[in-house]
Amino acid sequence: MTRAKTKDEKFMIAVYEAVKDDESKVVDRYEIGTLIGLQARGVNATCVLLFQANFLKKISPSEVALTERGKRLVLDLLEE
Numbered sequence: 001m002t003r004a005k006t007k008d009e010k011f012m013i014a015v016y017e018a019v020k021d022d023e024s025k026v027v028d029r030y031e032i033g034t035l036i037g038l039q040a041r042g043v044n045a046t047c048v049l050l051f052q053a054n055f056l057k058k059i060s061p062s063e064v065a066l067t068e069r070g071k072r073l074v075l076d077l078l079e080e
Helices: 007-019 029-036 040-052 068-079
Strands: 056-058 063-066
Touching: 007 029, 007 040, 007 063, 007 068, 029 040, 029 063, 040 056, 063 068
Parallel strands: none
Antiparallel strands: 056 063
16 A cells, blocks of 8 residues: 655656656646646745755746656656
8 A cells, every 4th residue: 555645746757747858847846736736835835945956956936847856756756
């Protein structure tokens, strides 16, 4: 049985799904938040933690990119 995913994990998986064809692509973090049911305030709080952990890189105030470390995290999550 797989465990439930946290909002941070869901966010990372959604970012990965959006960029998996082109990993250098940037995405709007608020669009990703909308996909998983997060309000803007929740997106901001989640992204701060993901930036600090080096899973996402901030490109502009609303755009983020997946780091290599973030990609490895998502692939590990998807293997569970």
